[in-house]
Amino acid sequence: MNEMSKVEPAPLRLEAPPSTSLWSHARHVVSENPVTGLAFGLFALILFAAVFGPLAVPYDPLASNTSAALKPPSTAHWFGTDQLGRDIFSRVVAATRLDFSIAVASVALVFLLGGLAGVAAGFFGGWVDTVVGRVADTIMAFPLFVLAMGIVAALGNSVTNIVLATAIINFPLYARIARAEANVRREAGFVQAARLSGNSEWRLLLTQIVPNIMPIMAVQMSLTMGYAILNAAGLSFIGLGVRPPTPEWGIMVAEGASFIVSGEWWIAFFPGLALMTAVFCFNLLGDGVRDLVDPQRRN
C-alpha cells in the first residue's frame, strides 16, 4: 500500500489518497449542498412520473367531461379541470413522459451531432475545425428561438421536428464546449503518451479525448434538458407544438393562458408549475452533476 515501505521504514511515507466510491461521493455532494439533494429528489420524481405516470393517474388524461369543465382544484380533481372537463392532474402527470422524451431525445441528438463535431474540430483542427466553426457561427447568428420556429414551421409540427429543431439550435453550444475541451487535451500528456503507445489519431479521439470530456458534456446535457423543454413549450405557445389532444406542458400552459385573466388560473398554473419544476430540476441537476464529476471536488 505504501510505496516507500519497501525502501525504508516509517517517517517518509507518501500515502495514496484513499479511493472514494461514487456513491459516497454523491452522498457527500448532496449533504454539502441541500439544493442539489432537492434536485436529485425532483429528478427521481420526474423519472417516476415519466415511467409509471400514465398508469398511476386517477383519470384518463384524454377523457372529456363537459359537465365538469373548468372546475377549480378539489379533492376529486387535485389540479382542477380544463375547458373540456379533463383532469389536469392526470394530464400533467401523463405529459411528463412526452416532455421528458423530447428533452432526452433532443439532448442525445445534439450531443451526437454537436459534441462529436466539436470534439473532432478541437482535436483535428484544420479544415474540420473551420467547417464546424463556420456552421456553429452561422447558427449562432440566428436568433435561436426564431430559427427553431422556422425549422418547425418548415418541416411541420411533429415531435420529431421539435426534437430536431431543439437539437439544431443547441448545436453551437455543444460544438464550442466540446471543441474547447478537446483542444486543451489535444496535447495533454496522456494523449501524447497514447500516441507513443501506437494509437491512431481516431483511436486517440475515441479512447482518450471523448471519455474525458464526458463529464463536462454531462453537465451541459443536464442544463440543456431544461432548455429543451422550455423551447418545446415556447413553440407550443405560438402554435407550433405537438398535436392535440396529447397532453404536453407547453400546450397546456398556452391553452390555459387565455383562462388566467378570467380567473381559471389553475389550467395554466399547474402545467406551468410542472414545467418550471422540471426545468428547475434539470438546471440544478447540472450543478449537482458538475460537483459529482469534478475531480477536484472528488478529493
Add this chain to the structure above:
Amino acid sequence: MTAQPLLDVRNLTVEFATRRGTVRAVKAIDISVGKGETVAIVGESGSGKSVTSYAVVRILDRAGRIAEGTVSFSGVDLVAASEAQMRDLRGREISMIFQNPRAALNPIRKVGRQIEDVLVQHVQATRATARAKAIEALEKVRIARPQERYDAYPFELSGGMCQRVVIALALACQPQLLIADEPTTGLDVTTQKAVMDLMVELTRERGMSTILITHDLGLAAAYCDRVVVMEKGSVVETAAAAEIFRNPQHPYTRRLMQATPRVGMQLRDLLPDAPAGAMAAPLNEVPNPDQAGAPLLLVENLVKEYPRPQAGSLLAKLTGRTEPEKPAFRAVDGIGFTVRRGETLGLVGESGCGKSTTSMMLNRLLDPTSGRIVFDGHDIGAIPAKQFALAPLRRRIQMVFQDPTDSLNPRFTAERAILDPILRLGSLKGRDALRARCEELATLVGLPVELLDRFPHQLSGGQKARVGIARAIALEPDLVILDEPTAALDVSVQAVVLNLLEELKQRLRMSYIFVSHDLNVVRLLCDRVIVMRAGRIIEEGTAEAVLGAPQADYTRELLSAIPHPPL
C-alpha cells in the same frame, strides 16, 4: 538571538474542515524569528510550511482555522487581533511574496497602480504622491526605466521582472517582516539567483526579518541564518543553517539531506542505507556504454521553425501596405549529436532553450522543419509524426513525461495505462497473459500489484510516476526519452525514482535521453551532457567534463547559480 523575538509562534495548531472530518495541517509548532534574522522553513509538500505562514498573517481560506496557540508579533497577539487590525498590519508590518510572480499580480492593472494601492491603503502616500513613491519602489528593486515600467501590465514583463515588482510591492511600506513562500519556484536557476540576491540585499539593508519557505535545502542553506524543518505539520528540527547541514539531528532531516543531489555524490547515495525489495540489485556498477559500433541515434542539423503570426494581414491588405516578412522563429536551430547504446545523454538548459522541442522531435511526436533523425539506421525523421504511431519502430522509442498526473488518462486504471502500448503495438494476447505481464512490469518498477486497479486520482505522485515508467518500458524499447521525469516530485521521491530509472536502464539495456534543468540531477544520471541555449548547443561532453570544468561561460553561469548547501 534577541530575547524579544519579532515574531513568536507558540503551540500553533491549524485545522481544516474537510469532508473526512477535521484535519490538522499544523500541529502545535513553535517558531520564532528575531529582528533582522532570516529563517527558512523547509519541508516537502504537505508538511504544512505554507499553511503556517498563512496562519501567521491570517489569510487561511474559509475551511481553515487556528485551533490553538499564539502568534505574537512585536508584542501584538495576531490570533486575537481584529480583522481591521490585521488588515492594517498586512503589507505595512508583515509582507508576503508568493511563488509564480506573474499570477501574483493583477493581470489587468498597471503594476505601478498596484504598488500605489498598497501605499494608499496604508497611508504611506496620497494619490497625489503615490506615483512618485511607486516609481521609487520600482527603482529600489533595480527595475530599469521605472517610469515606463510603472505603466506596464504584468503580461508585458518577464517572470523575474514580475517577481521584482512583487518584491517592490511587498517592501513598499517598509515592513518589519517579509514572508517569502517559494519565491523562486518555477524561475530559471540564473533568475532565481538574481531574485534571491536582491531580496536578501534589500532586507539586510533595512534590517528586516525574513521567513523563507522552500522545499530546496540548498536555497535555505545558502540564504538563511536558521532553518526550521517541518514534516507533516510538525517542526522536527530547528537549528542554525550551518549547524543543521553539518550535524542534522532528526532522522527526517538526515533523510531529506541525503536525498538532495549534491556535487560529489553517487546516485545510490541519495537513498537511505537499507536496501530493500526491487531496489536490492547492485547499482554501484559503473555504466558501460557501448563505445564501439554504430550509434543508436544520430541527429544531424535538426531544425524546428515556427512561423511568427503575420501581424495585421487584413489591415495591411486594406491599406495596401505590406510589412516586411518576419523571419520564422527557430526553436531548435541546427543541432546534431549521437546517442550510443546503453548511454544516458543529458539535455540541459533553461526554459525556452529548445530542449523540450528537441525531445518531442526525437520521439516523433513533432515533425522537424529540416535535419535528420537516424534511429538504428532508419531515417525516422522522414516519417510524418501522424504515421509514426503505426510504424514498427514506434515500440522502440518511448518516453517518460514530466508531469505524472497529466500523462495518465484519468479514465484509465493503472493496469489499462501500462498495458496500452502492449495492446496497440505488442503481440501479447489473452487476458491472463496481459495481467501477468502487467504485474511483472509493476513489480519491476516497484508499484504494488494491488494498486493496478486504481485510477490516477487514487494514486500518489510517486506511484503515478512509476505507472508512467512502467508504461514506457512495457515494450522494452531501445531508447527512452525522460522529460524532466522528477521535476514534479519531492526530493525523497525523486531519489527513489532516479535510482529506479538507473536500475531499469541496466536491466533492460536501454539508452536514455534525460532532459532536465537540474544540473545536480543530470550529474548523477548522465554519461554525457549537452547544454542548450536558444536552440543551439553551447557545450557538449562527458558529464564530468562539462559539469566539472565547463568551457562555455554560460555553463559556468548556470553552475554557479545553483545554491549549494554547505558540506
Add this chain to the structure above:
Amino acid sequence: MAITRRAAIAGGLAAPFVIRQGASAQAPSRSETLLLVQEYGPNSLDMQGIGSSQPVNGVALNCYDRLLRFKPVPIPGGGGHQVAMGELEGELAESWQLASDGMSCTFKLRDAKFHSGRPVSARDVKWSLDRAVSIGGFATTQMNAGSLEKPEQFVALDDKTFRIDFVRKDKMTMPNLAVTIPFVFDSELAIKNSGGDPWAKDFLKNNIAGSGAFRVESWKPGVETIYVRNDDWACGKRPQLRRIIARDIASPSTRRALIERGDADISYGLPPKDFKDLADAGKVNVVGVPIPNGVWGLYLNAQVGPFKDVRLRQAVAWVLPYDKILQASLFGRGVDMSGGPELPKPAWPQPFPYKTNLDKAKELVAAAGGGFSTTLQFDAGNATVAEPMSVLIKEALGAIGINVEISKVPGANFRTEIAKKTNPMTLNRFAGWLDYPDYYLFWTMHGNNSIFNIANYQNPELDKMIDAARFAGDRADYEKTVVEFIKLVNREVPMIPISQPTHDVAMQKSIGGYQFQPCREPDFRYLTKA
C-alpha cells in the same frame, strides 16, 4: 447598503405607476375618443387591393362611401343594430331607379365632398367600380358574385348621374353594391399620385382618397390605426366620436383584461369563453349576433377516402356531440345546428335533422364495413374554438370505431391544404357576406369546386338546383328550390353543420349605437360614447 439600494429601486418601480393614473385622468378628449382593441389591424388601406386582410374592410367601411348601404334593423335581443340583407338605403346615392326591364339601375348622387374638398362625381364612381372589376384578386371575385363583371357595365351619365347595366338578372347585384368592395375613390387624387399605375395601387394602399365619415390620421401597421372624424361627411348623420384609436393586441387575454378593467372601450375577437364571462359578469355589454350565413361545419371528403361512403358521413352526423361542443367549445355563443325538422325551411343555416344517437351511428358504420383511422384538420388560427371542438369530435368518433388524428394546420398552409381537397375531414367556419342559401352552397358544395368546397362534393343535381335558385326571378320558385337542395344536402351531408357562431363584441356600458355589418368590422359611424 444593499437594503437601501433595493428600497430605492422599489421606489423607482412604483413611481411611474402611481403618477400615470393622474396622467390618464387629465386627458380631456376621452369622451370623444374611442379606444378599440382588436387582434390585428389592416395591412393596407385599400380593400380592393390584392392581399388585403380582414380589418381593411373596416377602413373601407369608415373612410369610404359606397353607392348603397344595408339598412340597419334592431338586433332582436337588443344591444344595437344589424342589417337587413334585402333592404338598402342610399349612401352616396341620393336615390336610385331600377329600369323597367330590370336590366339596369340609375343612381342620383348626393352633394358629397372628398376629404380633399373636391365634390364626388359620377366619374369617380365609374373609375372605382371599373377598378374593382379589373384589379383581380378578391375584389374582382366578389364583384363577379353579384354579376358585376366588366367596366362596360358602368356608365357615368353626368356629374351626378350614374348607371349600372346588368349582364343578367341577379338578385345579388344590388346588395353586392353595399358590401365593402365597390367603394368610391377620389379618382383625380389617385391618378395624380399613381406614378403611372392605372389603378394607383401603391398610393391607395398607403393613403385614403375617399369621402367617408373618417380619415386615417395615423397608421402603424401591426401597431395601431388612428381615425379622425370627417366633419364634412355628407352621407349620413355626423358621427358622435371625433377620434378612434384601434390598437392591435395579439393576446386575447390582454384584450379581455383591457375591456374588463375599463381601459378599452370596445374589444373585438375575444374567445367565446371571455364573451360569456363578460356577459355573465354584466360589467360590460356583450352584443352577439348570430353570423348571417355563417356556420361551423365538419367537411367530409366525398371523393377521396373513407367518407366517399354516404353512410359513414351520416354516421358521423349521428355521433357528433353537438351540445357538448356548443357548451365546451363555444360556451353557448352560437346556435345549435342539430335536431332540426325533417322538412327544412327556406333558410340558411338551419339545423339538420341529425342529433347525437350512438346506436344509429354504430349501425351505419357496421353497415359500411367497420371502423378505420383518419385525420381531421383545422386552421391553427381558429384553434381557440376548433381545437376543443376537434378533441370532442375525436373522442366521439372513437366510440364508433373511427380513430381520428388531429392536425392543426398553420394559417398559411391551411388554404393550400383545403385546395388539395384530399383531406378526409376538415373543420372550418365559412360565412358568406350575402345572406342567401344558394350563395352559401354555391361556394361550399357546388360542382364548380371553389376552394371552399372542402368536401369536394360533386353532384350535378345539386348544381342545377343551386344555379336555378341563384337566378330565380320568382320568390315561390326560389323558396321551393332552396328547400329541395337543403333536403338533398341533409341526406348527403358533405358538410355537417355544427353550430352557427355568434359574432360578439364587448363594449363598455357607456358605448352605444353598435352596428353589425356583414363584413364583421366595427362601424364607427353609428357609435356613441356617453
Add this chain to the structure above:
Amino acid sequence: MLRLIAARLKTTIPSILGVIVVTFLLTRVLPGDTAAYFAGPAATPQAIAEIRGKLGLDQPLPVQFVAYVKALVQGDLGQSLTTGQPVTADLAQRLPASAELTLFGLLIAMAVALPLGVLAAVRQGSWIDHLCRVVATAGVSLPVFFTGLLLVYVFYFILGWAPAPLGRLDVFFSEPPRVTGFLLIDSLIAREPETFRAALAQILLPALTLAIFSLAPITRMTRAAMLAVLSADFVRTARASGLSSRTVIGIYAFRNAMLPVVTTLGMVFSFLLGANVLVEKVFAWPGVGSYAVEALIASDYAPIQGFVLTMAILYVALNLAIDILYGVIDPRVRLEG
C-alpha cells in the same frame, strides 16, 4: 485594437452569407402557398397563378435567390405582405422598440445579477449562495410567456399598479420627436418627464419578464468567475498586502471576473432576442419579434428574411462591441490584439 476589429469582421462575413442562404432556403421550404393566401378567399386558380407571377414565385429557386440578393445589395429587403409596407421601413420602425426592451431588460438583469453573483461568490456555500442559485434558476425555469402573463395578471389585473399592456406608450400620450427611437431617451431629450414616466411604466413589466429570464446565466457566470478570481494568486497577494476587502473585491476581483461575464453577455443577448418574440406577443410590444412571428405564421418571406438578417447583423455588431469592451477591460487584448 483596429486590427482586432478588422479580423473579427472578416470572420463574420461567411456566417452572414450563411445566414442569407439558410434563411432563403428555409423560407422557401415553409409550407403554405403565399399566392393562395393572398389571393383571397374566393380566388380562382388563375387569380392565384397571376399573383404568383406577380410575386416572382413562379421562377426557379436560383433565379429567385439572385433576384433576392440583387435587391439586398441595394438595401431592399422586399415588401411585407402582412403589413403591406417595405420590410426596411417596418424594421426601422420596430427595431428601436425591440432594442429598447431587450437592452432595458438586460440592464435590469445585470443590475440584479451582478451584485447577486458577487455576493454568492463572496459568501460561497452560505444560505445567500443557495438562495441566489434557487432564485436565479427558478427565473430561467419559467417560460417567458408564462412569466409575462403572470406579471400582467398580478400587476395589472389584480393590483392595478401597472398600466395596460398596450405597447410602448399609453394611448393618451403622443410619442416624443424621434431621435434615437428609444422612447425613454427621446422623451428626456424632448424634456417631457410625463412621457418618460409613461414610457417607463409601459416598459417595466416586459423588461422585468426578460430580466427574470436572463438573471440565471448572468448570476451563474458572475458567481463562477468571481469564485475563480477570488482563489487566484493575485487576490491572495492583494489580501496579504492588507488591501481593504472593498478594494480587493471591487477593483481586483470584480474587474477580472467581468471578463468572462462580458463574453457571456453576447450569448445572453441572443437568448433574449429569442425570448423577445414571446414577450412581445404577450405585451403587444410593437417590436421586430412579434413582427417576425406573424410573418412566419403567414408564410410571408420578406419580413422573415429581413428580420433574421437584421438580427444576424445586430448579433455581429454586438459581439464586436463586446470585443471592444473586452479590450477596454483587458489590456492583454488591447495591446497584443
